[in-house]
Amino acid sequence: RKEVEQDPGPFNVPEGATVAFNCTYSNSASQSFFWYRQDCRKEPKLLMSVYSSGNEDGRFTAQLNRASQYISLLIRDSKLSDSATYLCVVKEGYKLSFGAGTTVTVRA
C-alpha cells in the first residue's frame, strides 16, 4: 500500500468554480502535513501546511482528519493561475512522503 494516495484527477473546472480533492495516508504516526503545488516541469513549492483544526490561506482551505487519516484541499473562486498539480505531503521523522499528485486545470 502506498504511503500517500491521492485522487489523480484531472479536475477540469471553469474560472470562478470551487474544486476540492483529498488524499489518504497510511502511517498514523505521521507528524506534519502539507500541500505543495507543482507546475509543469518545475519544482514543488509549498502551498500551505495543514493543521488539525483546519486552516485557510486566502482562497485555499485545508482540512486534516487524523482519525480517518485523510487530508483535503478546497480551492474557491478558481483562477487560471491555479492550474497545476497539487501534491499531498506527509512528514514522518526526517522525510517527506508525497502522493502522485492531483492535476487541476482551470479554463476560461
Place this chain on the structure above:
Amino acid sequence: ETGVTQSPTHLIKTRGQQVTLRCSSQSGHNTVSWYQQALGQGPQFIFQYYREEENGRGNFPPRFSGLQFPNYSSELNVNALELDDSALYLCASSSRGAGAGETQYFGPGTRLLVL
C-alpha cells in the same frame, strides 16, 4: 525563489555511466534532502544529510550515494546508471530544529536522461 540551486539543469548519460549532481542549500539551512521524481509520479525520498552525515535513507540501492560539505552544499552520486534512473532529481533544504514542521524548500531540479 527559494535560494536553493542545483546543477546541472539537464544531463544525458548512457547506461552504466556514473553521474554527480550538485545542490546548494538556502542560506541558514543545515539539512539537505534528495528526491527522485519519475514522470507522472510524486517525488520519492532518496536520503537526507545533516551536518555532513547521512541522516536517513529511502528505498534506494547503494549505488545512490551522497555527500554534504561543511558549507551544507551537497552532492548526489549515482553509479552504474540504469534506464529507470531517468527522472527529475530534486534537492530540498531545511533547517533542522527550526520547528514549524521543518519546511523543506526545493531547488529547480536536475533532469537526467539515461540512454
